[in-house]
Amino acid sequence: MIESMKRWKVERPDEEIVAMLIKDLGISSVQAKILTSRGIIDSGVAKDFLHMDASSMHDPFLLYDMDKAVSLITTAIASDKKIAVYGDYDGDGVTSVTVLTTALERMGADVFYAIPNRFQHGYGPNKDLFLELYEKGASLIITVDNGISGVDEIAYAKSLGMDIIITDHHEIGEVLPAADAIIHPRHPEGEYPFGELAGVGVAFKLACALLEDVPEDLFELVAIGTVADLVPLRDENRYFVKEGIRQMRVSKRPAIQALARIASTEQATLSEESIGFVIGPRLNAAGRLGDATPAVQLLKTEDATLATTLAKELDTLNKERQAIVAEIAKEAEDMILKMYGDTVPLVFVIGGEGWNSGVVGIVASRLTEKYYRPSIVLSIDRETGIAKGSARSIAGFDMFAELTKNAQLLPHFGGHQMAAGMSLAVTDVVTLRENLNKQAVEVLTEEMLTPEVRIDVPLSISEIDVSVLESLELLRPFGMAFEKPVYMIEDITATTVRKIGAAKNHMKLELADEDVSLDAIGFGLGPIADQLTPGVKLSVTGDLQVNEWNGNKKPQLLISDIRSDDWQLFDLRGVREATRWLPTIPLDDTVFVAFHEQTVTHFQSSMKGIDITLFGQEAIAKAENLVLLDIPDDVIQLEELVGSVHPDRVYAHFHASESRYFDGIPDREQFGWYYSFLKKREKFDFVTNGAQLTKHKAWKKDTVYFMSKVFSELGFVKIEDGFVSVQETAGKRDLTEAPAYKERERQIELEKRLLYAPYMELKQWFDTVRNGIVDREEH
Secondary structure (H helix, E strand, O other), X not given: OEOOOOEEEEOOOOHHXXXXXXXXXXXXXXXXXXXXXXXXXXXXXXXXXXXXXXXHOOOXXXXXXXXXXXXXXXXHHHOOOEEEEEOOOOHHHHHHHHHHXXXXXXXXXXXXXXXXXXXXXXXXXXXXXXXXXXXXXXXXXXXXOOOOOOHHHHHHHHHOOOEEEEEOOOOOOOOOOOOOXXXXXXXXXXXXXXXOOOHHHHHHHHHHHHHOOOOHHHHHHHHHHHHHOOOOOOHHHHHHHHHHHHHHOOOOOHHHHHHHHHOOOOHHHOOHHHHHHHHHHHHXXXXXXXXXXXXXXXXXXXXXXXXXXXXXXXHHHHHHHHHHHHHHHHHHHHHHHHHHOOOOOOOEEEEEEOOOOOOHHHHHHXXXXXXXXXXXXXXXXXXXXXXXXXXXXXXXXXXXXXXXXXXXXOOEEEEOOOEEEXXXXXXXXXXXXXXXXXXXXXXXXXXXXXXXXXXXXXXXXXXXXXXXXXXXXXXXXXXXXXXXXXXXEEEEEEEEEEEEOOOOOEEEEEEEEOXXXXXXXXXXXXXXXXXXXXXXXEEEEXXXXXXXXXXXXXXXXXXXXXXXXXXXXXXXXXXXXHHHHHHHOOOOOEEEEEOOHHHHHHHHOOOOOOOEEEOOOOOOOOOOEEEEEEOOOOHHHHHHHHHHHOOOEEEEEEEOOOOOOOOOOOOHHHHHHHHHHHHOOOOEEXXXXXXXXXXXXXXXXXXXXXXXXXXXXXXXXXXXXXXXEEOOOOOOOOHHHOHHHHHHHHHHHHHXXXXXXXXXXXXXXXXXXXXXXXXXXXX
């Protein structure tokens, strides 16, 4: 048995719907299963989803206050008034600023932008920064990707005499700011057909309304902000990203070219994953460490040389951010070890003085990923006595709800089930930690503390080929609300298993199901190779890709998890030195059993610190792993042992100090010659003359001793003081009646069955034993 690293939650798509989509749309079973598992179960809807075009976009004037906002902006432009675009410092924010300022510049507006500093101004509207904009001559402020929560700040800006337009997509509070126009896809008085736009999506809709056209060259920026902000990739968001990525792959925009080049990524292969892991982090890095302006400058520049310089600057900042994250994560790990030792609490609340508040959310994510526990990481400022930080959670622990129960400790907090941000007094950190851990006892079960993976596309190997995998491009982009599929292949075997990599920490397999096979690789899963036994039935999960090598393309599975419900037999026979096979055996929940005292003595020196149980001397409890050090005297002993232990894994070493299998049993001609030899002598001195006899007949000494013992047990001879003499009064008896003969037959049969049988025969024999035990228990 191989236990999976995560709990598998398998959701199987309706096969009838899958068949209908295959028939109606002419798509592969893999594509049909993905669509069905995502709730796209109507052929017409699926067709529209797969083949989106510009008609997927909604009229921007369906957004509440759009007409009012356009009127205010066009009036300001006509009056030569200064317009300030007020953004945010993350990827969604900087792309929003770029999109809207670009549109306004095309209209001839006198426009400039401002982005709050995370450390100086915090998130969202800021009175001091609004005052600066006013002093720079701004008559109109347009917020992008923020503003909906700035009730007091917006009122302050209005008191200075400026007009305010808010464009935002964040949660709306009970009170709306007193802005001149609020453009929000979920405005309480609006009826916009799609409420899940990112901040950049809202800014783009405003740009479309202002320009009275769709500025298609801005799709790539909209795609970046949409993916970076993790909004659902449905409806027009999907079209924005799909079209944006198509443009990015051939883009002449210096920023896109420079970012791809600096990250050593081929521009023609850019995808939503490239945005999430290559472009997004670099655009975010500036705002996480200070001023986000370089990110906007990069996105806006038309100068390739400047773009390269700015891309390098952002790359350097991203590396600096990574180093800071690594340093804080190390300090947090050390703190956890010091505070808790080997005991992992239900909720982590960790704080460090001087930790960069811009990256503590990333550190919290790392802790949650490693320990699978809700985590809060705080940056502590001793001078102000304030701790600011971020939280990440796990399924079953609603972080926002649990923090709400501690509202008296948290003057500022916000978020949702899986993530939150907060500030509190340093003196209240311990209380918050204690409270959350007490609350966790009430809501988290032991099962919830094991990470879960949702598997929604079970496949057979026969469904997978290069053309099918390449056709999945039609389903992209994957993301929120249209997640990348997690594939599962069940009940297969591994025909080849090998460790790869310099440290042998990776695993490469060839998976087979009847007459079809699939290459698979598991990075970091090298140790599992030691757990795979021939013929064992496996199930694997992971991602499928096309592996191209020397012009040849083959499908390949990147394994993320693996499991087997089969019991396993590990063949250690013939490996004499214990030091060679001991390291492959887990010592937890393992029992080492010997059937003979001499075996215990034999292994004591090489197995120091490991208890060896002598069968028959004490009761043997159930264990996950059973190590058989030698061969029993009778198969019944082994059946009894397996029945009592119920192991999931059997390690068969079967040490035999004196093997009888190859010696066999002397035949009747040998017995006859030896008996005639003895009859010719009154007494035969076995001690003195035995060597001459064995040399003469080319027999082993043990063979002569064995025949003598058989004759003795049958009464044919008498053995006394090393002399063998024939008993004339002995009657006729068959050789097989002698106990020694029967014991030799039994030992040879046991050795044949256990020690020298091919692996699959031994496995089948154990299967029979185990099945027999199960049958007896059931009846």
